[in-house]
Amino acid sequence: MVTVTSESPKAPTLFPLVPSCGTDTPQESITVGCLAKDFLPASITFSWLNNKAVNVTNGVKKFPPVISSVGTYSATTQLSVSTNDWSEEKPYVCLAKHPNGDQRVSVDWTSGPIEPPTVSINPPSKEDFETPFRNSTILCRVEGLRTTDVTLKWLKNGVLVKSGFTTVGPISKTLNSKLTVTEGEWNADNVFTCKVDGKNISEMRNTSKSFECGFDTEGSIGIDVQTIPPAFADIYLTKSAKLTCKVTNMPTADGLNVTWMTQNGKVLETVTGQRMVQPNGLYSALATTTVCADEWDKEDIYICIVAHPELVFPIEKRLQKQPAANSHAPSIYVLPPPSEQLALHESATVTCLVKDFNPPDFFVQWLQNGEPMRASSYITGNPTLESQHPQLYFAYSTLTISEQDWNAGNTYTCVVGHEKLPVQVAQKTIDKSTAYLEAYPDADEEDFYNLWATASTFIILFILSIFYSATVTLIKVK
Structure with missing residues (x-):
């Protein structure tokens, strides 16, 4: 929270901002700026005059005021000028209009840069x-x-x-x-x-x-901004896409202003979370906005704008859904607990293999007799690239239950969500009675007939041995 210690109206102090390189550096355009500091109230309007004293509108960017820790505001404007239009003899002029006094400053190469303390x-x-x-x-x-x-x-x-x-x-x-x-x-x-x-x-x-x-305490402050796309699980469950802007390495927790907006300039409702202290003593925060899943799937562009008192110009980061080059829906295989594990009469592990999918974002949920199970009862691994198909992924999800629950004939379902599935979700179910069929889906009827024939032979031999033993006993008694 910002503590305001100054309530008296103040006119802005204007500073020119120029690049650290000279005009002899090969480049198509030159970007200069203007910084207004320590003004109150926050209302301020910038404008630019070129070297012919004509108002400039092209190549101008204006950034919203940012409050400082002492309650005053700062704001910046930026101008990009073609090298052909730039003149060292007649500088450009930055104008700042404020309720408590207008200010102006010339911006040329002689105005900077000054080596900072x-x-x-x-x-x-x-x-x-x-x-x-x-x-x-x-x-x-x-x-x-x-x-x-x-x-x-x-x-x-x-x-x-x-x-x-x-x-x-x-x-x-x-x-x-x-x-x-x-x-x-x-x-x-x-x-x-x-x-x-x-x-x-x-x-x-x-x-x-x-x-x-080993943390760096002498390096310069470098606020970093990272955009994080929504998880597919959240999109599927909520039918909306949550966009996240992660701001790290802030020297102060005060004065942060994050805005999400669309490419055409529409401002989106942004929720900025609590500032957190990092291990290096700096601060971080998450700022989120929510858009329709259909808009996200259309690969619309969204922009996160971060302003902070320690930033001369706000940082802009773009976020857009990136289509997979080799998209593919997953195949799902459910495997029963191994017999060696069941022999211990302790627990049973049912495994779900999700294979050959791309993009790698997916989710797994387990059901018992059609009812969702606790997330703590199963573990889903991260997607891993296939060795033979480098553009496809596989992953395992293991469900641990008691041996009694497995033998009781309960059904267990592996539900898999992925954007390339026909309805974005598919499932496979297994229980003790169908374990062999689920584990070996390619086995044909002849395999089962041979298995039954072998079992029948052993059963008949067992019955004959009992009959033979009873006959011998009766003979001895007589």
């Missing part, structure tokens, strides 16, 4: 914990500052620390701050954060005891 954090010394006080210090160092207008804050597990630290500087473009921590706090694996904000800088660095195991 660097922030580093050093964990406490283990030797200090061996002193009688059992405490040590975490050092946060900012170098390369071009202004004294900079703030440094400490956070513990994302919560602002109000005491226990000393900050010196900026002196000679350097700012140092030391936070005192006890041995107990450090061993509890708390995450300590140094947050630096100022002109041309907004950085965070984290450290904790677990970071000593």
Whole structure:
């Protein structure tokens, strides 16, 4: 949750954004930007003027305002210009219209880039914990500052620390701050954060005891966005498709804004879940939206837009159903428990083999006498590529029941869902009486006749032996 500490209206401060390379780099277009920071209220309108002072509409992108941890807003706009239209002598101009004052800034190669300050954090010394006080210090160092207008804050597990630290500087473009921590706090694996904000800088660095195991605490912040397609099981059961946008490596939990939309610009209802702390001390979150299954199957394109105070420009990721190159419906085989297992009179394992299918997304559900069984009673493995058919998959699902349930004649059904099945679902049933037929479906009637003939011979011989024994006994008695 964002804590608003500033309620007074503020006009935006405008900054030009230019690429790090020069115009001599071979490219078809040049992308520049404009950043408005620390304004309130959120209402802001951007526009661009070209080097002839004419309003530009083509190649312009505008991104929605994002609230910061102190309650003010920031927003960006982006402009792509053909290299033939770009002029170093007459720069383009970014205009920002705001209720508390309009701003403008020229965007050319002389306006940047400025080498940003660097922030580093050093964990406490283990030797200090061996002193009688059992405490040590975490050092946060900012170098390369071009202004004294900079703030440094400490956070513990994302919560602002109000005491226990000393900050010196900026002196000679350097700012140092030391936070005192006890041995107990450090061993509890708390995450300590140094947050630096100022002109041309907004950085965070984290450290904790677990970071000593190899986590990167000095690398730059890199928010990552990944789109996750819906599972076929959910589509089949709900007749809708749930699209997921996974945002990771956020330095703060505040200010995240995720929007799902269609390719034609229609905004979809988006639900953003609770922010979770990652093992490296950064934050992650899931944002979902739901669309009709028919729309997803038509391979429509959906866009996830992620905005965050630490991002200059929002991140856009697209999601679309990818058709399988060699789609194929699965074959289903149900195998009875092995006789060796049944001989132990303990448990019985019924196996469902799902074979030769593509795409790999599928689901399995087991039924006992037509009723769904608990998911804990069976295990379904992940799809594995066939060795002889590299574009097809197979998988096993094993159901464990008691030996008494199997011998009682209960029926067990393996229900398989896959998008290439005629009605997207198929099933095979087995019980003790039909176990041989289900396990060996290709056996013909002659095989069963030979089996019955052999069994009949043994039965007749057994009866004759009993009759012979009774006759001999009667003779001896007489």
